[in-house]
Amino acid sequence: MTLTNMSLVTLAPRLAPTRLPGVSLGASAGVFDEDVSPVTLDARWSEMARLLLLAAMAIVGSIGNVFLISSILIEDHLKQRGNSLIANVALADLLITGLVFPASAVVILAGMRDTQTACSFHWIVSVLCCLVTVLTFSAIAVENLMRLCLPPSWYEVVTPVKISVLMVLIWAVSATVVGLQTFLPIGPDYCHRKFAGLLPYQMTVVVMLVAVPLAVTLLCFIVILVRVNSAKLPPSFKPPVTFSWDYSLMKTNFLSFICFVIFWTPFGMVLEVKSINTVSPRVLYHLAWFALSKSCLNNFLYCVTNRHFRNAYINLFHYCCCKTTVAVSRRPRAVDASRPTGDVRVHIIPGYNMYSYTSPQRAGQAVSKPTAKRTPGMGAARPQRANGREVYEL
Template structure:
């Protein structure tokens, strides 16, 4: 009997550590295990492939159109900053950074959905989680880049040349790298600790936890408010300067102000596309929402990355000229150099004389 009892003890003794490990796993995410609730109508839509009641062909055509327009347009937009004389400014690196974030959406996130749809797969969790990670990453990068763009525009248009000289190429490069590091860290924390709505599992977390409130305030509300204030400040100072009879803006100032307006329109477009989804995410903390509404607004927000480049083509002549030159180069194998005379040669003879409002046309 003693030997049998000893044998029984040997077989049952390893079980408690396994149970303890399972309990420890549950304790790591107590909020997720206990309070996550499914969305309404969660079975009729996919976070990767859109609504199931839509025709498979229509879904495929929509995704392909977004991929083509977004990918080509964002490549054109990034290239424009490199080839157009008036756009070759270190401050415009932040504009290219927004285009790079948009390219990740149109060139990686949406094409993955196309592959899943063509393969007839059932929403692979790894694919969905990767898409959500990249979406959060690009969202934060875009928000911070818009704020930096507005700050650079304000410094270039409204402050002195001595103040603008603080913005060096090295500092711009370091700032862009820090933006990507901070954004990647925030996206990783959201994925690893499963904070906020579980995008892929179609579940929401009732109740705003302190982490969400702090992060939303620091990396969303504050940058957005700063961007709005800076653009309003620029518009006010320019309007005030134009009331002065001695105010004679140079060609460079006119072009820089036009680019600032295009940046402002791009920021407003970002708010229009992303605000409905951000508000819906916030509403999920107090009430349940429909999965149809949640995921359709998510795709609507992501589609912004495919149309932002078109806005610059319409709103700014220098981006438009660069797009035309790039199109001729790709289709006709002509040079990408602009056909107009060197802009810097014209600008240096038209310096703005009005105090407090300046414009610069090239790297210092």
């Protein structure tokens, strides 16, 4: 072996292999090798911290979104046909908090760095829920405009069947667009930060399914605010209480829309066709996680800003944690005073007055009590039963 060959052999182990940015050469290290992962957050954090954060976001966000959907079912004023669109937004958020965050936690628990399957799953669900939310917000804005600013005859056109068909159509269109971008090379590669798609198709999707719905939503909410505020100027304007409730809910919807725009606009800007190849992975994936965190906060926004949702949340909390009924407590009936002693009365909350009137604890009290006197003019007093009937107050 010559000196030149010996030098090459000696220097060979010191040469590091060349790899593309963001792509790992070894399968054991995972598909991605960046500090910030699209699946498992920042690699510089400890695994326990990332796992606890993802678990907290999944649990809190999922419970809040379930509460938001359930509030529309149990609160009387929220049981309106147009409010099912709010539940549709909550359902899209529930898919993120119930599927995306738990999937990341599973990847961390499995000890994997990243996988192409997990990243593709994140991207598909996130884009689907984003498109559904954008289109649903435009439908919410139009429905609020028809409810508050147009004659009642116009709002009668909005039937529950039409709203249900509209929601199914929104999910179908969004799923079709996401499916085409997934199975055909016509969309951006979020996992590897590459773009090899059709520019006209992407521009059409952005304009028709994102830009136009956002503009329609903003325009409708601005028209509602201007018309209602101008109608409030005359001192004689006294709207019914239901109008005030609907207007308050509209403002909550507007705040939810603004929150969505604030969280998702930075990530959408870096996904521009010409900038996706040059943007830093740390910036891209940090903005992606920031956008996904909106799904955990939207339900709390409705609870804080709208009293009907807040009352429903309180009732649901008492029902889930205190085992009480969801319905509001009823007023006592006057016929209870004349109810026969043999009736059985049952209360919902267990633990109160557990002993029957024939138990030893109640027997002594019953004997010591004198017979109640009846007022003059009424019938003869009913004889007290010797054996008594068991009256349970559970």
